[in-house]
Amino acid sequence: MITALPLIISHFVRAKWRWRWLRGERLRGFQERRARQIVQYANRHAPFYHEHWRGHDLTSWRALPTVDKRLMMANFDTFNTRGLSGAQAMQIALEAEQRRDFTPTLKGFTIGLSSGTSGHRGLFVAGPAEQAAWAGTILARTLHKLTRRYRVAFFLRSNSNLYESAGGALIQFRYFDLMLPLDQAVAQLNQYRPQIVIGPPSLLEMLAGERERGSLHITPERLISVAEVLEPQVRERLTTIFGVPLHQVYQCTEGLIAISCAAGALHVQEDAVALDYEPLEGQRVTPIVTDLWRTTQPIIRYRLNDVLQLDAQPCACGSAWQVIRAIEGRSDDVCYFESAAGERRAFFPDTIRRMILLSSPAIQEYQAVQERPGQLRIALDLPTDTPFEPVADSVRRSVAATIAQYDCRPADVTIAPGVPTTAPGIKRRRVRRIDR
Ligand SMILES: [Zn+2]
Structure with missing residues (x-):
């Protein structure tokens, strides 16, 4: 998409400038101006928002009623400002995935499908100008120093042309389909020799395994994790095996939320x-x-289904933009146990992760699934020469102790060997609740 290049460069330059200069009052003023413009635009051009906000003061936009994925998908046709049909957009997106050809657009707009589980899929649409803004901003924030032309390998579940547009003079992008068999991906990477590899942590882990086995020879300068929760033990394994920093892009259908700075902290893209x-x-x-x-599909007061921990400390890089200490997972995956007084208590995915992993250093991989409150089914992978029962006992004790510590009744816990493998292209969720 050569014609978009000047626009991408212009956004790149402006994004660099904003990162440097938007602080304190200037940042608040900037957000306020832009938010009011977007709200006015959505109110005029998106019938859904016009109805949703009836009777509300549009200038106090932070008090407007919220929306979520369910509302957006149920009202897609009027949620966007161009009268694009959700049924048509979905058909195009699904056909694109089946054929692995992501060039078709709807009336000139790029269609993308977020990789939620089926039934929870989110559609997004973006025009060429929005794509250029996205590409320019993401390049400005991920290429901290532009000393030469970078080769970037980008592993995606589905390539939307949103991503290909970022190629050009600054950077050479090569897209790898997550469905590509691993041995082919390894062969292509060995030939391409990327300096930056971007992909979900589950894929980066597979590549780490290939590197340990000696079949993958690339020496990237940086890894960038996208699309799945990056758990601390995975971060450690990847940085150890590749010996390079691992950064994150936290982005979803709803927008570009946060990117790691040069110091490695995940800053909200304010x-x-x-x-x-x-x-x-x-x-x-x-x-x-x-x-x-975004004007084609305005995202305004949208409640995201994620649990975050914020960092109150300012970052060493000097930016005052909010730092996210951890993305814990989806709020759908919060598990529940019953207190002695009969109340449901929430256990966040991070708590579940810690009570399992901290109980034994032998655990190589785990999965925890809750099917009903008070119950937990845990699967563990251990090295082949490690007896299973002592580790399972230690996990059982750790779970019981944690649950008791929060004053909850003993849980119904089953522990078995063998973590089910995640099919290629499916997001890995180690902690899941499926009782809905
Ligand atoms: Zn920073």
Whole structure:
């Protein structure tokens, strides 16, 4: 998409500038101006929002009623400002996935499908100008120093032409389909020799395994994790095996939320989204997203289904933009146990992860599934020469102790060997709740 290049470069330059200069009052003023413009635009051009906001003061936009994925998908035709049909968009997106050809557009708009489980899929549409803004911003924030032309390998479940548009003079992008058999991916990577590899952590882990086996010879300068929760033990394994920094892009259908800075902290992209935070238990929050740029499919006061931990400390890089300490997972995956007084208590995915992993260093992989409150089914992978029962006992004790510590009744816990493998292209969720 050569014609978009000047626009991408212009956004790249402006994004660099904003990262440097938007602080304090200037940042708040910027967010306020852009949010008000977007709200006015959506009110005029998206019938859904016009109805949704009836009787509300549009200038106090942070008090407007929220939306979520269910509302967006149920009202797709009027949620967007171009009268694009959700049924048509979905058909195009599904056909594109089947044929692995992501060039078709709907009336000139790029269609993408988020990789939620079926039934929870999210559609997004973006025009060429929005794609250029996205590409310019993401390049400005991930290429911290532009000293030469980078070769980037980008592993995606589905290539939407949103991603291919970022190629050009600054950077050479090569897209790899996540469905590509691993040995072929390894052969192609060995030939391409990327300096940056971007992909979901489950894929990066497979590549780490190939590197340990000696079949993958690339020496990237940096890995970038996208699309799945990056758990601390995976981060450690990847940085150890590749010996390079691992950064994150936290982005979803609803917008570009956060990107790691050169110091490795995950900063909210405050010039791309204005976030409000709903407090959950402990230090956790769930974000409400207002995208400051998207006009085709305005994302305004959108409650994201994620659990975050924020960092109160300023970052060593000097930026005052909010740092996210951890993305814990989806709020759908919060598990519940019953307190002695008969109340349901929430156990966040991070708590479940810790009570399992900290109980034994032998655990190589785990999965925890809750089918009903008070119950937990745990699967473990151990090295072949490690007896299973002692580790299972130790996990059982750790789970019991943690649950008791939160004053909850003993749980119904089953522990078995063998973590089910995740099919290629499916998001890995180690902690899941499926009782809905
Ligand atoms: Zn920083």
